[in-house]
Amino acid sequence: MKMKKLFYLLAIFAFVSCSSANEEKQIIILSTNDMHAKIDDYAKVAAYVEKVRSENKNVLLFSAGDMFSGNPVVDKYPDKGYPMIEIMNKIGYDYGVLGNHEFDYGQDFLVKRIEQAKFPILCANIKIYEQSPVKQPEPYVIFKLDGIKICILSTIQVEDSNGKLIPSAHPDKLKNIDFFQPVETELEYKYLREKCDLFISLNHDGIDEDSILAQKMPELDIIIGGHTHTLVDGMIVNGVLISQTECYLKYIGKTTITLKDKKVIDKKFELIDVSTLQDENEEIKTLITKCYEESPLNEIIGKAGADFDGKENLGGLMTDAITSVLNTDIAFQNSGGIRIAKIEKGDISRLKIYELDPFDNEVILFEMTYDEIYSLIKNSYRKNSKYADLQVSGMSYNVKVKAEEVIDIEMYDIKSGKLLDKNKKYKVGMNSYIAADYKFEHADAGKSLNITTAETLEEYIKQQKEVNPKPDRTKIEKTE
Numbered sequence: 128m129k130m131k132k133l134f135y136l137l138a139i140f141a142f143v144s145c146s147s148a149n150e151e152k153q154i155i156i157l158s159t160n161d162m163h164a165k166i167d168d169y170a171k172v173a174a175y176v177e178k179v180r181s182e183n184k185n186v187l188l189f190s191a192g193d194m195f196s197g198n199p200v201v202d203k204y205p206d207k208g209y210p211m212i213e214i215m216n217k218i219g220y221d222y223g224v225l226g227n228h229e230f231d232y233g234q235d236f237l238v239k240r241i242e243q244a245k246f247p248i249l250c251a252n253i254k255i256y257e258q259s260p261v262k263q264p265e266p267y268v269i270f271k272l273d274g275i276k277i278c279i280l281s282t283i284q285v286e287d288s289n290g291k292l293i294p295s296a297h298p299d300k301l302k303n304i305d306f307f308q309p310v311e312t313e314l315e316y317k318y319l320r321e322k323c324d325l326f327i328s329l330n331h332d333g334i335d336e337d338s339i340l341a342q343k344m345p346e347l348d349i350i351i352g353g354h355t356h357t358l359v360d361g362m363i364v365n366g367v368l369i370s371q372t373e374c375y376l377k378y379i380g381k382t383t384i385t386l387k388d389k390k391v392i393d394k395k396f397e398l399i400d401v402s403t404l405q406d407e408n409e410e411i412k413t414l415i416t417k418c419y420e421e422s423p424l425n426e427i428i429g430k431a432g433a434d435f436d437g438k439e440n441l442g443g444l445m446t447d448a449i450t451s452v453l454n455t456d457i458a459f460q461n462s463g464g465i466r467i468a469k470i471e472k473g474d475i476s477r478l479k480i481y482e483l484d485p486f487d488n489e490v491i492l493f494e495m496t497y498d499e500i501y502s503l504i505k506n507s508y509r510k511n512s513k514y515a516d517l518q519v520s521g522m523s524y525n526v527k528v529k530a531e532e533v534i535d536i537e538m539y540d541i542k543s544g545k546l547l548d549k550n551k552k553y554k555v556g557m558n559s560y561i562a563a564d565y566k567f568e569h570a571d572a573g574k575s576l577n578i579t580t581a582e583t584l585e586e587y588i589k590q591q592k593e594v595n596p597k598p599d600r601t602k603i604e605k606t607e
């Protein structure tokens with residue numbers, strides 16, 4: 128009898144454990160990338176995440192990088208970036224990857240934000256030296272969820288800056304840190320496939336790199352990417368599911384992975400359009416409202432007499448501020464650093480200045496010759512571009528391009544209308560990003576004027592009281 132009872136018990140046990148092994152399990156990963164501190168829609172996102180969690184057992188929430196830079200109420204908060212992490216913590220992000228804009232506030236603030244975050248921020252292609260206050264992040268994590276072993280591997284994008292691989296950020300903010308090619312780095316971790324049931328690359332490399340990664344690394348099940356602000360609606364490359372949700376919380380990515388016997392048997396991706404969501408989380412909504420209402424950026428500092436529309440108008444305004452307030456002959460502003468499309472006619476708040484120019488770049492002064500200015504403009508020409516990269520004050524220029532090569536640049540003094548003087552040295556102001564990142568000849572090492580470009584613009588608008596757009600100063604002339 129006793130034996131028989133034991134046999135039945137064993138049989139039941141075998142049946143139960145067998146059936147649970149055969150059971151299909153689902154993991155849902157919600158993801159956002161390139162939020163750039165745009166917190167406005169987080170009350171909706173929070174309500175949606177809550178709903179998915181209430182309806183499903185295994186739900187994860189990921190950030191694919193660039194949490195910061197793009198909303199002054201967060202970026203200019205006295206403790207820079209604090210409200211963003213506060214909100215992300217409340218919503219319960221599980222994992223994140225370092226994005227290039229995570230460095231924008233400087234390394235000391237990055238340390239504070241990483242410590243504040245209740246979710247680990249990963250990155251494999253980075254080596255942080257002792258002299259930096261930032262701690263070396265984990266390259267990957269492996270954890271268990273409902274019996275499924277999940278591995279997340281992360282990397283950040285890099286680009287060549289004067290022979291060094293760095294993420295797209297101000298080089299001064301990247302001191303004592305080395306970066307490596309992301310795809311090559313991820314390939315070194317192929318062996319992690321053996322250690323997990325679900326292998327994820329959560330990266331900030333951009334869609335081109337993600338496609339290459341998928342081709343070279345079919346060991347991955349999914350890639351959740353960011354950086355290029357692309358809408359990648361669950362593209363399959365070499366069997367790997369790739370997604371990216373554009374930017375600014377316009378969408379939430381929802382990846383559903385089905386596993387059986389710990390093997391991935393199905394993966395699908397769905398884009399959730401945040402503008403169609405109705406419900407809002409009250410707690411998060413209150414946090415967001417408070418952040419805006421209490422911001423010192425609401426003060427009106429002057430007036431726009433007409434719309435400033437596009438890079439030329441806005442770049443003209445930004446560079447006129449430098450020549451006027453800091454008394455330089457010429458000033459340059461890179462188009463990539465002009466972060467809004469328009470300033471509308473009417474009151475200008477301080478907030479608008481920081482939306483336009485969020486980067487905290489200081490003005491650097493150079494004494495430059497005609498040839499040096501020529502080399503700066505020449506090297507700033509971006510192939511196939513329709514507009515000039517460098518907006519300018521104090522002068523105008525006309526770039527002549529043949530077969531995508533610059534063949535000549537005409538440079539005129541804006542006041543006299545005459546060509547620039549080949550024998551004169553000009554006082555040229557530019558932001559510290561151009562000074563550090565652009566290639567150009569300069570005998571003068573340049574010196575900081577200890578004022579940011581945004582502070583200069585604020586000062587200019589206060590002095591002028593009303594500002595108006597000026598005619599375009601740059602031209603690209605193409606001949607075949």
Ligand SMILES: [Zn+2]
Nearest residue numbers: 193226227354
């Ligand atoms: Zn990025």
